[in-house]
Amino acid sequence: MPGPQPIITAWPYTIPLDNVPAELAQKLADKTIIRENGCHEWVGTRIATGYGKVSWEGRHYLTHRVAWVLANGPIPAGLDCMHRCDNPPCVNAAHLDVGTRQDNMQDMMAKGRGVVGERKNQAVLNNKKASEIKKLILGRKLTLAEIGRMFGVSGGAIRGIKIGRNWRHVPWTMEED
Ligand SMILES: [Zn+2]
Numbered sequence: 382m383p384g385p386q387p388i389i390t391a392w393p394y395t396i397p398l399d400n401v402p403a404e405l406a407q408k409l410a411d412k413t414i415i416r417e418n419g420c421h422e423w424v425g426t427r428i429a430t431g432y433g434k435v436s437w438e439g440r441h442y443l444t445h446r447v448a449w450v451l452a453n454g455p456i457p458a459g460l461d462c463m464h465r466c467d468n469p470p471c472v473n474a475a476h477l478d479v480g481t482r483q484d485n486m487q488d489m490m491a492k493g494r495g496v497v498g499e500r501k502n503q504a505v506l507n508n509k510k511a512s513e514i515k516k517l518i519l520g521r522k523l524t525l526a527e528i529g530r531m532f533g534v535s536g537g538a539i540r541g542i543k544i545g546r547n548w549r550h551v552p553w554t555m556e557e558d
Pocket residue numbers: 419420421466467468471472473476
């Protein structure tokens with residue numbers, strides 16, 4: 382049987398992988414630790430965005446993408462693999478999802494950890510909006526879903542702000558009367 386034949390489309394990080402050879406799966410497992418919060422964290426090399434990188438037969442793969450393929454099969458062409466847990470080195474397939482690049486960007490922006498952040502116009506939230514959202518949460522007049530709709534993000538994203546998972550650096554201030 383022929384081995385997997387990865388095709389490089391965008392060096393080096395989004396190489397399609399149809400299946401994960403046992404040797405690569407072992408490399409992933411060898412440098413992964415299980416955190417109390419359920420994340421399986423890759424403790425090997427990371428790239429600037431925090432994603433794990435694993436090399437195999439001279440090519441580099443993002444560890445979370447390898448983990449997804451291992452659990453679910455190939456990532457459909459053109460789709461990103463993203464973290465529901467907001468922890469880039471996590472390789473727990475249960476914490477991963479696939480979606481369009483735009484979904485991924487919106488998800489990251491809503492969580493306040495986009496690699497491009499406020500530097501790009503496509504940011505859904507920014508420091509000012511996050512501050513407004515915090516005032517609305519404190520005001521208790523609107524539900525989280527209603528606040529989310531006002532800002533074009535999900536209620537879950539607003540909840541993330543409320544519980545301090547996202548946009549933690551933006552201070553909580555009461556609305557001035
Ligand atoms: Zn995780």
